[in-house]
Amino acid sequence: MNTPLDPVESALRSLPPLLGENDWPDLRERLSRRRSFRSRLRLAAPTFRWVGVCLAVLLAFGFWQAMQGRRSVVASESGAELRTWLAAHQDATISENVIDPWAEPVAEATK
Amino acid sequence: MSASDWIRWVALAREGDKDAFHRLYCATRPRLHNAVAHLVPSDLASEIVQRAFVRSWEHLSDLAEDAAFGGWIRRIAVNLVRDHWRREKVSVELPGDDDPHALADDQPDPESLWETRWEAAQLRQAISELPLAFREAVVLHYLDDLPVEEVSRILDVPKGTVLSRLSRGRARLRLSLAALREVTQ
Numbered sequence: 472m473n474t475p476l477d478p479v480e481s482a483l484r485s486l487p488p489l490l491g492e493n494d495w496p497d498l499r500e501r502l503s504r505r506r507s508f509r510s511r512l513r514l515a516a517p518t519f520r521w522v523g524v525c526l527a528v529l530l531a532f533g534f535w536q537a538m539q540g541r542r543s544v545v546a547s548e549s550g551a552e553l554r555t556w557l558a559a560h561q562d563a564t565i566s567e568n569v570i571d572p573w574a575e576p577v578a579e580a581t582k
Numbered sequence: 583m584s585a586s587d588w589i590r591w592v593a594l595a596r597e598g599d600k601d602a603f604h605r606l607y608c609a610t611r612p613r614l615h616n617a618v619a620h621l622v623p624s625d626l627a628s629e630i631v632q633r634a635f636v637r638s639w640e641h642l643s644d645l646a647e648d649a650a651f652g653g654w655i656r657r658i659a660v661n662l663v664r665d666h667w668r669r670e671k672v673s674v675e676l677p678g679d680d681d682p683h684a685l686a687d688d689q690p691d692p693e694s695l696w697e698t699r700w701e702a703a704q705l706r707q708a709i710s711e712l713p714l715a716f717r718e719a720v721v722l723h724y725l726d727d728l729p730v731e732e733v734s735r736i737l738d739v740p741k742g743t744v745l746s747r748l749s750r751g752r753a754r755l756r757l758s759l760a761a762l763r764e765v766t767q
Contacts, residue, residue: 477752479752479755479756479759480724480752482705483705483709483720483724483725483755484724484725484727486702486705486706486724486725487702488612488613488616488725489615489616489619489620489624489627490612490615490616491611491612491615491616491619491627491628491631492628493607493608493611494628494632495604495607495608497632498607498632498635498636499600499604501632501636502600502603502636502639505636505639505640
């Protein structure tokens with residue numbers, strides 16, 4: 472059995488619509504003044520490119536700087552190691568000439 | 583109009599095709615105008631509808647489901663309507679349940695209320711006097727003929743809230759129309 476429609480509801484549903492007027496020329500004009508997301512994106516593309524290039528250059532420079540720093544650290548560490556090794560070698564050859572087969576003849580020759 | 587038409591036109595409009603957007607405008611504007619004209623003073627309705635279309639044009643890339651353009655632009659229009667009333671400092675708060683004007687839906691209607699047909703103007707006036715939250719639900723559901731689920735999506739409230747607002751909106755309309763009839767008789 473169908474329930475009777477609420478009179479308020481039926482009055483609302485039968486209310487003549489207010490359709491207004493189609494004003495496409497006005498809207499078209501407004502749209503021309505503003506740009507779509509994609510066209511704004513296209514316009515901003517060169518700026519984005521420049522920002523990208525600058526970031527890439529900065530990144531490359533930072534990387535190069537880091538590598539330079541690392542290289543000098545390695546070099547200084549290597550130099551220190553070499554000096555230490557030479558000093559140790561000299562001490563060893565003086566105190567234990569077995570290590571250096573020429574040490575004994577040299578010492579005798581210089582007597 | 584089929585869903586594939588909507589999808590095609592939205593996709594073209596997103597690429598900047600104004601003819602496709604014109605088709606969307608022609609297909610959605612009349613019903614959108616009808617809804618907006620019952621939510622703001624009639625002289626403002628056209629302006630808000632135009633602004634809703636401008637905003638939709640600018641943000642078409644945000645539309646997740648192309649076939650849902652109609653619901654999406656209604657949500658934009660409802661937000662513009664709310665902005666308008668906020669600027670006008672009109673409260674969009676809901677009246678409490680103890681509000682004496684909020685008649686229960688099952689309250690007996692005044693017998694005389696249903697004897698004659700209401701004039702459209704009276705009904706429109708009664709709608710315009712509803713609190714905005716009730717008016718949004720009533721206009722979108724009864725005047726724009728949208729299902730409750732769609733109204734709940736547009737207003738971003740649960741379905742139960744929409745049903746409650748519809749019920750309370752109808753009750754208020756019943757009361758307003760009774761009062762209007764008393765004045766006019």
